[in-house]
Amino acid sequence: MSTPTRSVLVIGGGAAGNAAAILLRRADIAVDLIEAKDDWNATAGSGITLQGNALRVLRELGVWERVRASGHGFGTVGITAPDGTVLHVAEDVRTGGDDLPATVGIQRPRLQQILIDAVRASGATVRLGVRAASLDQDQERERERDQDRDQDRDRDGVTVDFTDGTTGRYDLVIAADGVSSATRAAIGITAEPEPTGMAIWRIAAPRPEGVVRTDLTYGGPAYIAGYCPTGEFTLYAYVAEANRDRASIPPESYADEMRSLARHYGGFWPEITPHITDPAKVNYTWFDQMLVEGSWHRGRVVLAGDSAHCCPPTLAQGAALSLEDALVLTELLTGADEWDDALFQAYYERRIQRVRPVVEASVQIGRWQLDGVRDADVPGLMGRTMALLKERP
Template identity: 75%
Template sequence: MSTPRRVLVIGGGAAGNAATILLRRAGIDVDLVEAKDDWNATAGSGITLQGNALRVLRELGVWEEVKAAGFPFGSVGITAPDGTVLHVQRDLRTGGDDLPATVGMQRPRLQQILIDAVRAAGATVRLGTTATILDQDATGVTVRLSDGREHRYDLVIAADGLGSATRAQIGIADKPEPTGMAIWRVAAPRPAGVQHTDLAYGGPAFIAGYCPTSDTTLYAYVVEKNRDRASIPPESYAEEMVRLASAYGGAWPEITATITDPAKVNYTWFDRLLVEGAWHRGRVVLVGDAAHCCPPTMAQGAALSLEDSWVLAQMLIASDTWDDELLQAYYERRIARVRPVVEGSVQIGRWQLDGVRDADVPGLMARTMTMLRELP
């Protein structure tokens, strides 16, 4: 690279942290701003990381820590609502044969590993800070931070999530749309017999499942048709999740006995977003949930976000010219991979909402996962 470069990353989630680590490793100056004072270090219950996510985490240099903190496994069980195991399916190793098919993790633990890696990389981090795009030209972007100071950057990477303020600031009108489903999530102790994800279809919910996240923990979830959030007071969250989950057998009675604190239960609608045409305007470019999101029916949200940052960083590092052509090439490389995952994830949910009993969910999943095994 012929001249020093300076990049602003807006958002300190998985995508923003990954972009920061990779660019700093290449010697590029990076400022990272995150709106939350705590850097989201305690948010969330659990996360399912499939092989293609693990592949990027290995590139970030944190794979050994992830492996030690998480729970690797290689199959998924399909059960009846009463807990009877109907089938155990081996998962495809989308990250290659030298990585597990899946690792379950406590989401705060993954975030802390990435935070530590960002700090070690030497990025400038400003927490409790937002950014406003003031203007830009062919050479860079002028940004005002919420502390009132203005800065000039060669590139701005918007990794500020599903409700991205940056996306709107640069004139991209796309917004997330609800798919009609919602999910209850909670972290809980792991019953000894839980060795992989189990999914029960039917009963009072569309899906009741859980994923081990360490030797001692798991996260459990129940998916239903979305309801008006205003009709569910937060103090009832534990009661509501227990009401739904109590219809399920197997490990569920042991899990539901621990769901007592409504503050530890999360209720979220499923959304869909896929920005079309380009993920940039000038020298401001979207990554992760700011550009796309989908229901977690394929457990690919974090993986696609991590891939975005990996691909974009590779392209930026390899080029002396950061221009419209380069950023459009990034979009075209990613959209071909992201679109089938977004559309497939939404389709699985639609089949459930519509009560389609002969839907080819296994076939759709197999085709998509086979595609994801290829390098992004």
């Protein structure tokens, strides 16, 4: 009797979930992907900075050429004074290798659409507006063994009831449903994101002709003010400050709030700030931190991406780490005869040694700013952390 095709449910259609679906389908594993939102690309955000280690995974996914054509690649980062004076220009570490740019900026909706197109082309079954209502794992319940049942039912797996009234059975569930993951809580992992004390305002805007790289300003009315080119004519701009009670900031005031901070900065900011007018296009987000310890799985349900870890964007590594999770997990799955606790623990051990330094460094950089530490070795910490990421995940 031939071995039946393995099946995987991916919960969540962000970076980690999309990447896992693409790579598993390449190995001829049946994939169902569910996404809670009806519009898969509705809240993709303004822009994103992708370091080389993220680009390396995107190349593995077969979408690098589209990303390169859609974004803006560069190899340096500028440090400026609040008035716009350039204080220092540093070479970015090429964490993806010398054959890839150090950094690419791209509009988030564009990156998401590229990944969506690749998931659909892979042959994965996609259902939008659907959640997992319950997960029933074989190994967590006592049941009588029926010797006459078929081989597919004889393997350990997970039976999932969906919110649309349907039921599915899978060899594995990958929980890639984000930092507020309902799946993480459902399998008994109690970790929750914690605010770091800082928040960020972001907006997409036209790119002034002279903006060819990321420039960062530390100080002024905000802790950080910066921008990143995301294409020939676009960039995204951001300012980070101490977090405030969200209830005290009505959404209709978002543009006014961001503009009141941005207007104090020089350089290219006077060309960017006049475009901060539509509050619906301004995103306000607290910085959170979380790292699930011990293991990222319970039985046949395993976490990936922001459901397992999150950190402030001070190193621009959130999406990169999520993409790497998918690459490592699928590499282990497609290379193993048995999907068991040892395999899932190996996934955790391999990832935690890479993720932990990034989370800790990202949080530390923000903490130094909140505490007003003047002699903090931010460049040194950044350099050491990014050097670690040059190694393949």
